[in-house]
Amino acid sequence: MNAMPAVSVIGGSGYAAAELVKILSQYGLVELKHVYSHSKTGSIRKLQQSLKKDLKLTDKNPAEVFQESDVVFLATPMETSLELVPKALDAGCKVIDLSPAFRLPDENAFFEAHGFEHPYPELLGESAYGLTELNKPAIAKSKLVANAGCYATSVILAAAPLAGKASKLIADCKSGSSGAGANPQHINAHHSEIHGNVVAYKLLTHNHSFEISAKTGCEVYFVPHVIPISRGISSTVYFELAEQLEAEEIAKAYGKFFGGEPFVQTLSEVPKIPAVLGTNDCKIGGFAVKKNIAVCVSCIDNLIKGAAGQAVQNMNVMLGFSEAQGLERQGLFL
Numbered sequence: 001m002n003a004m005p006a007v008s009v010i011g012g013s014g015y016a017a018a019e020l021v022k023i024l025s026q027y028g029l030v031e032l033k034h035v036y037s038h039s040k041t042g043s044i045r046k047l048q049q050s051l052k053k054d055l056k057l058t059d060k061n062p063a064e065v066f067q068e069s070d071v072v073f074l075a076t077p078m079e080t081s082l083e084l085v086p087k088a089l090d091a092g093c094k095v096i097d098l099s100p101a102f103r104l105p106d107e108n109a110f111f112e113a114h115g116f117e118h119p120y121p122e123l124l125g126e127s128a129y130g131l132t133e134l135n136k137p138a139i140a141k142s143k144l145v146a147n148a149g150c151y152a153t154s155v156i157l158a159a160a161p162l163a164g165k166a167s168k169l170i171a172d173c174k175s176g177s178s179g180a181g182a183n184p185q186h187i188n189a190h191h192s193e194i195h196g197n198v199v200a201y202k203l204l205t206h207n208h209s210f211e212i213s214a215k216t217g218c219e220v221y222f223v224p225h226v227i228p229i230s231r232g233i234s235s236t237v238y239f240e241l242a243e244q245l246e247a248e249e250i251a252k253a254y255g256k257f258f259g260g261e262p263f264v265q266t267l268s269e270v271p272k273i274p275a276v277l278g279t280n281d282c283k284i285g286g287f288a289v290k291k292n293i294a295v296c297v298s299c300i301d302n303l304i305k306g307a308a309g310q311a312v313q314n315m316n317v318m319l320g321f322s323e324a325q326g327l328e329r330q331g332l333f334l
């Protein structure tokens with residue numbers, strides 16, 4: 001590896017890529033070598049005004065980009081990741097894939113979630129699940145990290161401290177419209193459908209159900225909703241407890257579980273979406289219990305902790321950098 005690792009981003013005009021470029025262009029310890037777009041050329045600031053200094057999309061093709069990179073982020077649709085991940089690995093890159101292509105543990109789980117055979121089932125066994133807080137040793141050793149899904153990140157983190165104490169969970173999740181990416185195809189993603197509305201979709205069938213179930217071991221009932229904000233996720237998660245626990249006891253256990261983590265904060269209050277916007281934080285709070293049902297609320301920024309920020313957090317672990325390198329910032333008050 002070069003003295004300063006060369007890092008590239010594929011999917012250059014997409015939303016997650018925009019956040020990756022923003023973080024990596026100010027990062028310091030890596031060189032942002034190439035940003036590749038299959039549909040656009042020229043200035044990146046034309047696509048993303050927030051950049052202080054303009055950058056140019058590369059005119060190299062993905063194979064050339066892989067040859068000149070130590071680390072590659074694929075911020076692409078699943079089908080594109082399925083095609084490009086093996087090529088990037090063959091070229092010797094460490095790969096962080098933001099799509100659902102390599103997140104599930106085996107080909108059966110993949111088929112159940114996506115309805116088609118995985119073309120590289122052997123790579124499912126080699127990929128490390130990229131929910132950083134819960135899988136650091138495997139991420140540190142792996143050449144392929146499957147960045148965790150956005151809803152899945154908020155729910156799995158909310159469930160982790162109760163591992164072994166709850167066998168069933170219900171996740172009622174609300175997301176901003178950027179969850180559908182820069183070119184949404186579904187009618188539910190249109191402003192006129194979402195504005196002044198709450199739209200439930202893929203009831204109990206969203207592919208993150210399989211991801212949540214695989215990583216928590218719980219029976220999962222997950223319903224995502226789109227709400228009229230552009231970014232942020234708030235997940236209300238209900239757990240059926242196997243033993244009687246008090247809310248204070250649960251809150252204390254969460255505080256202890258995440259005590260050393262730079263990006264998970266537990267609160268007694270219900271967390272607010274603005275407080276995590278633009279940050280890599282997950283805030284979990286509002287703990288309550290009635291009979292055998294416990295509930296808490298978990299908030300993230302879908303484009304940062306749910307995508308680009310967690311991807312950089314995973315890169316930090318893979319490269320042996322401080323986990324928070326390039327990612328420290330605070331959210332909004334309102």
Ligand SMILES: NC(=O)c1ccc[n+]([C@@H]2O[C@H](COP(=O)([O-])OP(=O)(O)OC[C@H]3O[C@@H](n4cnc5c(N)ncnc54)[C@H](OP(=O)(O)O)[C@@H]3O)[C@@H](O)[C@H]2O)c1
Pocket residue numbers: 010011012013014015016017036037038039040074075076077078080098099100148149150178179180181182183302303306307
């Ligand atoms: N949005 C979220 O909140 C979120 C959260 C977690 C994970 N993810 C996952 O992260 C990935 C990127 O999401 P996103 O929201 O950034 O999506 P997006 O805005 O639609 O960006 C994806 C980009 O991939 C590139 N692309 C599309 N089709 C391609 C093709 N056939 N060949 C090569 N490149 C192609 C396009 O960029 P160019 O035209 O510039 O090549 C496109 O803009 C997806 O797999 C998504 O599921 C998204």
